[in-house]
Each structure stands twice: as structure tokens, then as C-alpha cells.
Amino acid sequence: MVLGDLRDLRPVTRPSTAELIAEQIRSAIVRGTLVPGAQLGEAELAAHFEVSRGPLREAMQRLLSEGLLYSIRNRGIFVAELTFDDVVDIYRSRRVIEGGALELLLDGRREHTWRELGTAIEAMRDAAHRGDAAGVSDGDQRFHEILVESAGSPRLVRAARTLLVETRMCLGALQTTYPDLHRQVDEHVVLRDAIRSGEADDVRRLLAEHLHDTVSRLRERQDADGVITSRSRA
Structure with a gap:
């Protein structure tokens, strides 16, 4: 059988060691195992992952470029610390990215998105x-x-990924800004149903209000408890 010209085809690639290390460190930051301000020792991490320093440094560079780590000359690499101004900027950016995704999925991908969102709703409800x-x-x-994935845009997915990790970093040990977990679920149910059949303007408003309200709740907790840490890189 003649397959034709294969010059434009690329080999199937697997995640590199650096990618796998970066994902584990990223997950540890999300879970709070690596807390804001924690210093990451290169020798210790290389020994932990049982790898040479080459792929470890590549992984760290990825996370530095994502803003999840920062470097201080002659001192080392640390987990990023977020101020409340950072939180506002993260949610402002999320409104742009998720709002753009919403515009794409409202154009013919409503039912598909509604179905896909069901798994997240059930996980939230069970929790x-x-x-x-x-x-x-x-x-x-x-x-x-x-x-964001339902919009079918790989670039939006990449842009949203770091923002969502930073969102979890904002929450930290707080885990949620909602006084009632069931209210958090219900708010997402309303948004999901609106995506399926609501007026486009109503869906846009619900998403914008949803993201704005989270910042307002964080502001209240920050004023009361000082939840969001201050950045100190001196």
C-alpha cells in the first residue's frame, strides 16, 4: 500500500523528563505542599527525582517562565508569593481568557460544553x-x-493553564472563598445551564460576575485575616 508523501508528518512524542518534573512541582505548588516563598534546592530535588541536574534545571526554567517560581541572584529559586494586586491581575486576565473562550463556544459548541462540564459538577457535588x-x-x-478547552483553541488553553494554577496559589490553605460549599456548586450549576441555553448576554454577565465575586470575597478575607501573602524578594 502506498501511503504517499510523509515528509510533513512528525514522530509521536512522549513527555520529556523535564516536562514530568515540572508537572509534579506544579502540582505540589497547587496542593500547597510547596508553600509560597519556599526555596527549592537543586541538589535535593535532583536526588528526590533521581535525575541529573540537566532536566531538573530545564523543568525549573519552565516554571520560572510561567511565573510560578522566581529567582534571586546568589540566593536561589523560590516558590512565587502573590500580593493582592497579583490576585486582581490574575482574575482580570482570567476574565479576558475565559470570556474569549465563551465567545467561541457560544457559536455552536453549547451542548458539547454543557455535557463536558457535567463531570466537574458531579465531582464538586460529591466533594x-x-x-x-x-x-x-x-x-x-x-x-x-x-x-476553555471546549472553545477548541490550544492557545487559550495554554494561556489559561498558568492562571488557574495561580488561582489555587491565591487560595492557599483557605481552599475556597465560599462560606457554604453547596453554594459554590450551585453557582457553577447555574453557569453551566446558562451556557447550554441562556441568552448570550446573560451567560457573559454570569461568568463576569462569578470571577468578580471571587475577588470580592478574597478582598474581604484579606482585610479580615491577611490571607494573601506579601511578596518579599529583597
């Missing part, structure tokens, strides 16, 4: 029944990942 705030936040993050 809420267990009183598992971290589990609800995991489902919340997955909801917004699916929303």
Missing part, C-alpha cells in the same frame, strides 16, 4: 457532600479548564 473544600476547589478548577 461538597463530604465537606471536602479542597475537592470542591479541584472540581471548580476543572470546570474552568473544561470551559
Whole structure:
């Protein structure tokens, strides 16, 4: 059988060691295992992952470029610390990215998106029944990942990825800004149903209000408890 000209085809690639290391460190930052301001020792991490320093440094460089780590000359590499101004900027950026994704999925991808969002809703609902705030936040993050993925734009997905990780960093040990976990689920149910059949302007408003309200709740907690850490890189 003649396959034709294969010159434009690329070999199938697997994740590199650096990519796998970066994903594990990224996940540890999200979970709070690596706390804001924590210093990452190159020798210790290389020994932990049982790798040479080459792929480890490549992984760290990826996370530096994503803004999840920062470097201080002659001192080392640290997990990023976020100020409240950072939080506002993160959510402002999310409104742009997720709003752009929403415009794309409203144009013929509503039913598909509604179906895909169902798994995140169920995960959130199950976690809420267990009183598992971290589990609800995991489902919340997955909801917004699916929303962006459903737009069919790889570039939007890449742009949203770091913002969602930074969102979890903002919450930190707080895990959620909602006083009632079931209210957090219900708000996402309303948004999901609107994506399926609501007026376009109503869906846009719900998404914008949803992201804005989170910042307002964080501001209230910040004023009361000082939840969001201050950046110190001196």
C-alpha cells in the first residue's frame, strides 16, 4: 500500500523528563505542599527525582517562565508569593481568557460544553457532600479548564493553564472563598445551564460576575485575616 508523501508528518512524542518534573512541582505548588516563598534546592530535588541536574534545571526554567517560581541572584529559586494586586491581575486576565473562550463556544459548541462540564459538577457535588473544600476547589478548577478547552483553541488553553494554577496559589490553605460549599456548586450549576441555553448576554454577565465575586470575597478575607501573602524578594 502506498501511503504517499510523509515528509510533513512528525514522530509521536512522549513527555520529556523535564516536562514530568515540572508537572509534579506544579502540582505540589497547587496542593500547597510547596508553600509560597519556599526555596527549592537543586541538589535535593535532583536526588528526590533521581535525575541529573540537566532536566531538573530545564523543568525549573519552565516554571520560572510561567511565573510560578522566581529567582534571586546568589540566593536561589523560590516558590512565587502573590500580593493582592497579583490576585486582581490574575482574575482580570482570567476574565479576558475565559470570556474569549465563551465567545467561541457560544457559536455552536453549547451542548458539547454543557455535557463536558457535567463531570466537574458531579465531582464538586460529591466533594461538597463530604465537606471536602479542597475537592470542591479541584472540581471548580476543572470546570474552568473544561470551559476553555471546549472553545477548541490550544492557545487559550495554554494561556489559561498558568492562571488557574495561580488561582489555587491565591487560595492557599483557605481552599475556597465560599462560606457554604453547596453554594459554590450551585453557582457553577447555574453557569453551566446558562451556557447550554441562556441568552448570550446573560451567560457573559454570569461568568463576569462569578470571577468578580471571587475577588470580592478574597478582598474581604484579606482585610479580615491577611490571607494573601506579601511578596518579599529583597
